[in-house]
Amino acid sequence: MSSLLPPSTEGTPPASGGAATVTPAFSPLYQQIKGLILHSLQHGEWKPGEAIPSEIELAARFRVSQGTVRKAIDELAAENLVTRRQGKGTFVATHAERQVQYRFLKLLPDAGDASEEGPAQRTILECRRLRASADMARSLALRAGDSVIQIKRILSFVGVPTILEDIWLPGQAFKGLTAEQLAHYQGPTYAMFELDFGVRMVRAEEKIRAVLPDETQAQWLNVPAGTPLLSVERLAYTYNDVPMELRRGLYRTDTHHYHNKLN
Structure with missing residues (x-):
């Protein structure tokens, strides 16, 4: 060297x-x-x-x-x-630190601030292991057919379902991850990835667009089917730009807004 x-x-x-x-x-x-x-x-x-x-x-x-x-x-x-x-x-740096716990979550309440609202309540709808499709493998730098873990969950604030997420993780890096582990961990999910799997997300890229939910998505978020939602697709990377998570979320914006600072 x-x-x-x-x-x-x-x-x-x-x-x-x-x-x-x-x-x-x-x-x-x-x-x-x-x-x-x-x-x-x-x-x-x-x-x-x-x-x-x-x-x-x-x-x-x-x-x-x-x-x-x-x-x-x-x-x-x-x-x-x-x-x-x-x-x-x-x-x-660690996602367990208060100032960076929600560095990648930009949804803030219209009234008050995130500290008053408290942490999100997580409801795990699904956690399963499957084979990566060609598109999924391309996003996560895997081979088609490699093992991935898919997580579907709802994040609620003050009891109101606000974010519906689908998360895909490389199966090898997150071997042994369970729905119970995701549901019971009290801190940020990224902090759990650091502590239990040695994977630290250091940066992320997002694509944002406005969409309409399908009937099932609307039911999970408790909104009428015609309610516009914010679709946020995030690809998170660990060191040396290795992709380690693909996350697609639907955000309610009737009581929250997406906030970002541009420098």
């Missing part, structure tokens, strides 16, 4: 054990250090919520300056992969 790095007065980062894909040789040195840290995150050297070594320790490990390490960590923090805590150090 060290041979991929260009000559530098700061030295060359040592191999970190095992083959890994790092940034090309022409990339700035801090980008290569970022890649090495990302490799350690991906392979579980530091778990979600755990502290990573200090900038001084990482600089010694990779034989570069502390400023180079700081710049690499700055980028990881900007991408919500790590979290800086004043006076405590830098920690692997």
Whole structure:
């Protein structure tokens, strides 16, 4: 791995054990250090919520300056992969943290705020293992016929069914996942994926459109069949852009709205 790095007065980062894909040789040195840290995150050297070594320790490990390490960590923090805590150090970001628990859920109540509304109540309608169709395999970077887990659930707020979701997960990565596990876990589902399966969702892409529900969907959400709903299709990725979840949701917007901040 060290041979991929260009000559530098700061030295060359040592191999970190095992083959890994790092940034090309022409990339700035801090980008290569970022890649090495990302490799350690991906392979579980530091778990979600755990502290990573200090900038001084990482600089010694990779034989570069502390400023180079700081710049690499700055980028990881900007991408919500790590979290800086004043006076405590830098920690692997986790969906169990209050400020990021619902980073991918943008539906907010029209009145009050999400904290007043409380967490969603989950009703698991279905959790089954099946074979991936060609389209499903393409989305999740699997082969057609590979095992996937399909989950159908309703999320309710203050007792009102608000989101109907279908979720597909790679069967190998989530072996042993059950409906009971999904229903009884008290925290965010993504936090459970981290804790029980070692899978952390780090980013997501969404497609949004307005749709009308079919009769069964309308019954599950307790709305008239002609009620317009928001259709949100989300593909969530773990480290190194590996797709790990396809989620399709129907959102009621009579008491909630989809809120996003654009920077």
